[in-house]
Amino acid sequence: MKNMFRFLFKSFVAFMILSPLWVLSYAWIDVSVTPLMGIRKLQSKQKHTIQHHWVPLNKISKELQLAVICSEDQHFIEHKGFDKKAIEKALAEHKAGKRLRGASTISQQTAKNVFLWPHRSWIRKGLESYFTFLIESFWSKERILEIYLNSIEMGNGIYGAEAAAMFWFNKSAANLNRDEAAAIAAILPNPRKLLATPPSEYTQKRKEWIFIQMRNYGTLVLDKKEQNEYRGH
Secondary structure (H helix, E strand, O other), X not given: OHHHHHHHHHHHHHXXXXXXXXXXXXXOOOOOOOHHHHHHHHHOOOOOOOEEOOOOHHHOOHHXXXXXXXXXXXXXXXXXXXXXXXXXXXXXXXXXXXXXXXXXXXXXXXXXXXXXXXXXXXHHHHHHHHHHHHHHHHOOHHHXXXXXXXXXXXXXXXXXXXXXXXXXXXXXXXXXXHHHHHHHHHOOXXXXXXXXXXXXXXXXXXXXXXXXXXXXXXXXXXXXXXXXXXXXX
């Protein structure tokens, strides 16, 4: 028993030392593979081909950047990884008898997709919060969005904006228009079952909602200096 406690303590110390270094390294190193990719491949009973091609943020359409922010996390620029208002709203709706919906930010989704596994548990949620704190501490908002857009599932075996743009619309992520960007953003709640094209009735309604959110959001400005200048105008 004593040896077990010693092993657990050493493992904890090693994790607390290595995990920040792991996160910090991704501030400069592009993420070529994620745990989710490996899990999906192992889960598949048939041949599972992974399509993934990393591109820098400036090679991803601004329309897609805006579409996913409006779809997934409209307070991404302001919060520090956790959207308290969204969490409070989700809990209030749950207390009122509605189904408990997710309130994960883009930062939390990035932490889960890049460092953890997909299945829900209190342990994973705790680790997700820990890694979310780390990435918000070590990465810029631009880097978080860049890694998010290059890592998330956007179809069955499709990971990242470039692979999704080629798969769904046969064009590069840089050339996606607003309609195409909204179509990809619309399938993010369930990208292995929903189709960006042709859209189902659900996807079409979600696209229309995203269009409205994009119009109301206005110009997307990620850089803090540019944000201040933009607000000053």
